[in-house]
Amino acid sequence: MTPLSHDMTVGTIAAELPGAAELFRAKGISFCCGGTVALSEAALNAGLLPDRLLTDLQALSDAAGREAPESTADLIAYILSRYHETHRTELDFLIPLSQKVERVHGAKENAPLGLAEALIALKDELDDHMAKEEAVLFPLMLRGGHPMIVHPITQMRHEHDEATELLVKIEHVTNGLTLPAGACGSWTALYTGVRKFADDLVAHIHLENTVLFPRFEHAAA
Template structure:
């Protein structure tokens, strides 16, 4: 079964379990390492004209926002959906959608800080690893947001079956 077919056939509970395992757990693993790598690059290459100055602070802000967001989903919204309380879930979903917009704005800032992941020719291995992992994080967060907005939340809002 293709991933798209699985998404279409999965129950809300299965989708939520997938989101928790594939995205929430992954982001919790990704961000501390990204912050560590960014701090190192900024410390060692702070005088380099292409150094992503401010990246570690931005990642720390993103981590705090994502932790808060995921906690609300895990403790409030997802249990409501699993219990079939769709009508009451619409309010929290509108809040989550707004926060997804904030996360997208934070991702755009991430692109700016990293010069769209364009490495300087003399970038060290740590800098290369940082940008590689930032690219993965960006892809994961975008996929996470799209899955929630376009599939899970759309179902609860009655926009899809």
């Protein structure tokens, strides 16, 4: 991840730093429609001190990746169990729930129209992405790497960017995962689940981009 600074946009930070999205939500900072705003400006607009907000984000950055096992084999096993299987299970639950909420509440203000479509697109993207990691990239890594491994890693990074774009769309169609007054249990459960899923996916991508992949990119350089 690019070093944090006052000039970084809140959209970039939310997409790349685990925990940043939840921090921004708690501080009342929009990183969806207002995602192109610089951190310093977003802080001032929310009545916050830019340096204090940057310090809070730096603490998140310092903590990111600490969960990662040291050995590559253990790290890959962790990614498979903590993220791959979790994403599959949660999307299988969230997609029909989002379809139900759109069907029942679609005429209401702030209904998450388009959420199911985005989740389905994300499921298709992740199913293909994770299958390629499991069948090709991770076995190469477990065998110690390969001189050409940078090419599949580059493709995985590109697909991470595509998944991040879908997360931005989800944030947009849900109005920042903000529940309307009087939201039913299904709507509440949906947003709770989507928030957890999105935060997990950001952490998953960050772990691969900043911890796992560089081990092999540096070796192949």
